[in-house]
Amino acid sequence: MTDDELLDAVGPAFSKLRRTSLLEVENPISAKDLSRTLVLNVVLEHPGEEVTVGGVADLLGVDPSVASRMVSDNIKAGYLVRAASQQDGRRTVLHLSPEGRELMARFRRHQRAAYEFITADWSERDRLDFARLMLKYVDSLATLSTRRAPDPR
Template sequence: MPTTQDMSTALESGLLDDLQHQVAVFARRAEQTRLGGVGRLRNSMDRAAYLLLSRLDSKGPMGVKALAAGMGIDSSTVTRQVAPLVETGLVKRTSHPEDGRAVVLQLSPRGKTRLDEVRASRRELMALLTEDWQEDERETFCRLLTRFNSALSERMAATAQQPEAPRAPAS
């Protein structure tokens, strides 16, 4: 006869299966739509650009290494992702005021305008998707999603610090 612990574990296992499935569906749908907003700005800015511009907007000008560290990604990835933003005038590269050899990335006025437009479009999409939700449901969802994203970030950071496990030789 199953114990209370066994039944609890089985229920939790089912819930965790449902959770991982819903996260997978969310990731696929978010990537398909890029949660890009509504109207003419729908799908108008990819996730990497949006996150880079948002970081520069909230934290101010910074170097590639600081930007990469703050976003939890590699400097070479930031360099590659920021190049088209510089080419299109959304980000400016300037010399560091104290060390002329260092490069500082800064959101340009054009970048700020574009980011504000995309944010407004995405905000409108969030309002549409949750229009039948109560305010406390939106707050709870946002709080839990933030907590989930923080746990993912912490897990990624901890995993990155662990040495790779040795691989078994091919047979």
């Protein structure tokens, strides 16, 4: 495969990766809980910040009504609790409940087991290199808003 072919294959690989579920490996997490972790991750990834339903919508790139349903589902499942904002008593913020923290701990263990299961026939060096590069890629996503896209002309 040429360098250009390799780079052209990245986009389709990401699409396929997104369609491939972690449900397919050992000790699966339910599809419902897997969906719930999207919201729980948003709250976990912003420690010390007041995460609202609107913030969840923005960070997940979904309509506020969709975010509201997702948050309500997590509250009904016992994974999230609503609390009054310490900065503005009129706002409601979200916190993980002890059950939500346990689900996320179980999910993290599942993610690690899935990574190890999927890459079982890789060398340890390849596993670690891929993990390092994936984290670097994700960190680069955070800086996209400060970078300008190249001029297509």
